[in-house]
Amino acid sequence: MLGVIERLRDEKIAFSTDYEDLIAYCKDFNPLHQLKILKKATPALPEVVVFPKSVEEVSRVLKIANELKVPVYVFGGASGVIDSATPYEGGIALSTLALDWVEIDEENMLVTAGAGVIGGRLEKLLNHRGFSLRHIPQSLFCSTVGGWVATASSGQFSTGYGNIENLLVSLKVVLPNGEILEERKTPRRAGIDLKKLFVGSEGLLGVIAEVTMKIFELPKEVVKLSFEYNSIESALEDAKKFLKLKPALMRIFDDEETLRYFDSESFSLILIFEGENAKKQAEKAKEISSGIEVEGYADLWLEKRFDVSDISKIGILGFIFDTIEVSCFWNSASKLYKAVIEAIRSVEGTVTASAHASHFYDSGLCFYFTFAGFPSEPEEYYREVWQKAITASLQNGGNITHHHGIGRLRKAWLRDEFGSYLSFLKELKLLVDKNNIMNRGVFP
Numbered sequence: 001m002l003g004v005i006e007r008l009r010d011e012k013i014a015f016s017t018d019y020e021d022l023i024a025y026c027k028d029f030n031p032l033h034q035l036k037i038l039k040k041a042t043p044a045l046p047e048v049v050v051f052p053k054s055v056e057e058v059s060r061v062l063k064i065a066n067e068l069k070v071p072v073y074v075f076g077g078a079s080g081v082i083d084s085a086t087p088y089e090g091g092i093a094l095s096t097l098a099l100d101w102v103e104i105d106e107e108n109m110l111v112t113a114g115a116g117v118i119g120g121r122l123e124k125l126l127n128h129r130g131f132s133l134r135h136i137p138q139s140l141f142c143s144t145v146g147g148w149v150a151t152a153s154s155g156q157f158s159t160g161y162g163n164i165e166n167l168l169v170s171l172k173v174v175l176p177n178g179e180i181l182e183e184r185k186t187p188r189r190a191g192i193d194l195k196k197l198f199v200g201s202e203g204l205l206g207v208i209a210e211v212t213m214k215i216f217e218l219p220k221e222v223v224k225l226s227f228e229y230n231s232i233e234s235a236l237e238d239a240k241k242f243l244k245l246k247p248a249l250m251r252i253f254d255d256e257e258t259l260r261y262f263d264s265e266s267f268s269l270i271l272i273f274e275g276e277n278a279k280k281q282a283e284k285a286k287e288i289s290s291g292i293e294v295e296g297y298a299d300l301w302l303e304k305r306f307d308v309s310d311i312s313k314i315g316i317l318g319f320i321f322d323t324i325e326v327s328c329f330w331n332s333a334s335k336l337y338k339a340v341i342e343a344i345r346s347v348e349g350t351v352t353a354s355a356h357a358s359h360f361y362d363s364g365l366c367f368y369f370t371f372a373g374f375p376s377e378p379e380e381y382y383r384e385v386w387q388k389a390i391t392a393s394l395q396n397g398g399n400i401t402h403h404h405g406i407g408r409l410r411k412a413w414l415r416d417e418f419g420s421y422l423s424f425l426k427e428l429k430l431l432v433d434k435n436n437i438m439n440r441g442v443f444p
């Protein structure tokens with residue numbers, strides 16, 4: 001770190017070496033980190049936290065780090081769950097939170113935001129003017145716009161509006177050597193879409209400093225429906241039919257989650273239609289449904305959708321809890337669901353294993369598994385569950401992640417996911433980050 005502090009001071013870039021700031025940038029939301037914190041230990045500590053407030057300042061920080069070969073770990077809201085930016089080698093924690101500008105272009109239905117803008121703040125600013133991002137991850141109020149792009153995030157309304165990669169219009173990125181990448185903004189172009197290299201890049205290739213995204217008018221009409229089923233297969237069959245009606249949101253809850261959320265012993269499905277055809281689409285959904293229509297599940301879910309207070313409490317009681325999201329094609333869906341649930345339940349110490357399907361595509365869907373255990377060795381238990389669940393997913397037509405990303409947690413299965421693209425990624429990383437300063441230890 002010799003020289004870094006002096007250079008930051010000379011360049012007048014805000015930084016802190018106060019212990020409370022270092023602690024704030026020592027972890028993400030990975031459960032093993034939470035476990036350490038409960039034991040009053042830190043997973044890792046950076047040596048300095050920097051708070052650049054413009055694209056140019058980000059560039060100057062990276063130039064200093066690159067010249068002095070000091071590791072840089074990029075932090076947005078630190079709501080990631082995959083042990084990604086953890087500063088295991090000390091160095092610089094680069095917080096994007098001071099990159100906080102917002103520019104709304106109502107005519108072209110765009111918003112441009114500094115990477116550190118917290119999603120909830122942006123959504124509220126837009127709502128005020130009658131617009132919405134319609135990218136509403138559960139972590140809306142603790143994650144940043146730059147973090148969404150860096151993790152290839154999915155919002156709750158992705159079935160209707162798309163994931164972050166579909167909403168993205170343009171990026172400003174700072175490469176590890178300080179070079180600033182900026183392109184002409186346009187609704188679409190042919191040629192290689194190079195900005196997409198940074199979607200899901202988890203801070204490996206540089207700092208996303210500014211994001212331009214599509215925005216939508218707040219829907220004037222919203223219709224909600226809920227159905228019950230007696231099996232996952234019948235719910236999945238209906239989901240495939242409902243998809244043709246273009247719902248904004250659809251979720252299937254298995255029997256365990258239906259009991260937990262709606263106090264009923266069945267499988268359930270909620271649907272939300274938005275826009276001027278919402279009523280018509282909902283009527284069609286009722287006609288083609290093979291399930292039993294029930295009242296209020298969608299409303300109940302909407303009310304509770306940002307509430308994670310229950311899971312925050314169980315950690316303190318000695319439980320270990322996590323979620324695993326994977327995607328698969330339709331023809332593997334029920335087989336994959338059953339195999340992963342069985343794999344998780346087979347691990348000694350498991351108290352509960354459940355799932356919902358949360359994001360749907362013409363070709364498939366995302367299953368989001370939740371497990372909690374009360375094991376004697378929490379870390380061993382945790383790793384065994386992950387090992388068994390991902391293996392079961394891969395053996396039954398699934399993949400290793402849908403939207404939480406890779407980080408260190410899923411690194412072992414990178415070859416399974418990327419195939420021979422992995423070698424290309426390694427070469428790209430070497431080319432872009434010659435001194436390997438960015439998010440060391442995160443994939444590849």
Ligand SMILES: Cc1cc2nc3c(=O)[nH]c(=O)nc-3n(C[C@H](O)[C@H](O)[C@H](O)COP(=O)(O)OP(=O)(O)OC[C@H]3O[C@@H](n4cnc5c(N)ncnc54)[C@H](O)[C@@H]3O)c2cc1C
Pocket residue numbers: 028029073074075076077078079080081084085096115116136137138139142143144145146147148149150151152153154155156201202203204206207208209308403404439442
């Ligand atoms: C309760 C809870 C609910 C969640 N719900 C969802 C959900 O519905 N959908 C979903 O997709 N995810 C969800 N997540 C996961 C997490 O919120 C997302 O991955 C989110 O996109 C991370 O954003 P962040 O700003 O917190 O990034 P961080 O956690 O700070 O960083 C995540 C990764 O991105 C990198 N990074 C962050 N900002 C930048 C940048 N500007 N440039 C380059 N790299 C950067 C970091 O280095 C790190 O590798 C949830 C997490 C929690 C704790």
